[in-house]
Amino acid sequence: MSAVLIEVRDVQRSFDEGRVQALRGADFTIEEGEFAAIVGPSGCGKSTLLQLLGALDEPSEGEILFRGKSLLEIPDLCRFRAQTIGFVFQSFHLLPTLTALENVQIPMFEMPWSAAERRRRATELLKSVGLGERLHHLPPKMSGGERQRVAIARSLANEPQLLLADEPTGNLDSANAKRVMEHLQSIHQQRGMTMVVVTHDWNIANFADRVIRILDGRIISDNRT
């Protein structure tokens, strides 16, 4: 078996002084190169879990280790996110006033790359998701599928070690959803990228080679295919 990338140790997350128990105890590992799907109904705690994995949020109880090191010991989590994690969100989260090419370059400011280097990398990434002709378009003028592909290109900007996607196809029709998932799958296959995708759609979950089911803040099953 390959090395453990992320270890989730008995993690709980509650909100509003314990009144809302979003995550009641998660304990699992994600190995390098895995493509896992987290599946469950609305409100079961999928996004909460994904945000914890991506160091956007901190557990109320328990801890999360990245390559054996607790996230709590990482002094600069922004920097850690910039260099190790790529995020894709349901509603794309692109900056509306910047072009596709500029949006992809946003995370690159945290890397020691020149402007020309940033531009070259962003162009290449957009080409790889089939948007070579859309470099200078603004997000509001693009289709949902195109926007999500820009977001995927952006998530890969700093060559992350882990790609986290929260309902990446939630705002797309089935044809575009399929296309986006195929892109994610090929990134997983070609780059050996570790990937965790949150969804409530089994068609999407079937792209992954591991399915973690959550209900009511608890993991109820965890199957590798």
Add this chain to the structure above:
Amino acid sequence: MSFLTIVFKNLLRRRTRSLLTIAGIAIGIAAVVALTSIAWGFEKSWEQAYRARGTDLVVTKITSQSPMPAPFNEKFAADLLKLPRVKEVSGLLTDLISIEDAPTTLVFGWALDSFLWDHLKVVKGRKPSGDDEKAVVIGTVAADMLRKSIGAKIHIEADEFTICGIFESTALVENGAVIMSLRQLQRVTENTGKVNFLNVKLEPGSTQEQVESLRKTIKERFAGFNAFTSSEVAQSNTAIQAAKGMSWATSLIALIVGAVGVTNTMLMSVFERIHEIGILLAIGWRRSRIVRMILYESMALSFLGGLAGVALGFVAIKVIQTTPMIHGKIEGEISAALFGLAILVALALGVFGGLYPAVRGSRLSPTAALRYE
């Protein structure tokens, strides 16, 4: 794409708001520029006056907060003449008197044989012929203001004088002044035998150090008296100090208003962009970069406001100089130093105005900000 591209694109999103903020800063900076320029110009024209008179040191009695130093016995001049390197000492009386319906006018009483007359160019008529003649010469600007020419009568305090000459001086303050013989002004202001300034001229070729050491000697030997170099006289002049103080106070108010405007604009802009800031934090921008983005935005606004303000201020100076109160007396100083100062002040305003919004924006929690719609 550079970091500044993001900054400018953000500012262009709300063009009207950005322009209004720039206009607000511009007005504040224009006020600073105009007032500072006038205050500096005021000081400089006094300095010129002393230089033009060929005066190395000016001796006055130490007086607290009064526009003109107190008069003292003119015999004191003889004591100064005994000091080493002193070539000439000339006593004079200076007062601010309101003459007829003109604004307060500088009136000088100069001994008719004093070296002070040397730098004046009499363009029309002549200087008073003797101590008993009730005659004055007036500067070209004073002639304009009083609307008087040669031969006209002029009322000063309770007396009547004849204008016997019109002069031009290289020192702007003097052009707006009225000059008569020392004896006459002593009589009119009831200061018989008294002067309030002694202008000291040293031997030609005296060095800066020699002027300085003479100054020390005077201060040590004659208690209650002070000696100034030309530029110091201007700096210690109460009227000039008051003008400078007013200009600073007004500038400060203008700047506070400007800074509040910047803070308001930037806070609005941060609140509108909570969601975007959440995105930036989520994809890994460090908090310091968020601070920098917002600060650069406010500094870009204030820099542009500063440029516009300097232009506006220079126009304002030109306009102010044509008003009757100021015309010909003060030349607003338009210099690189003033330009630099204004731009620095504008940038500082951008930093101060943007600091709180920037810190506010950078402290957002990424998950809460992402949730915010």
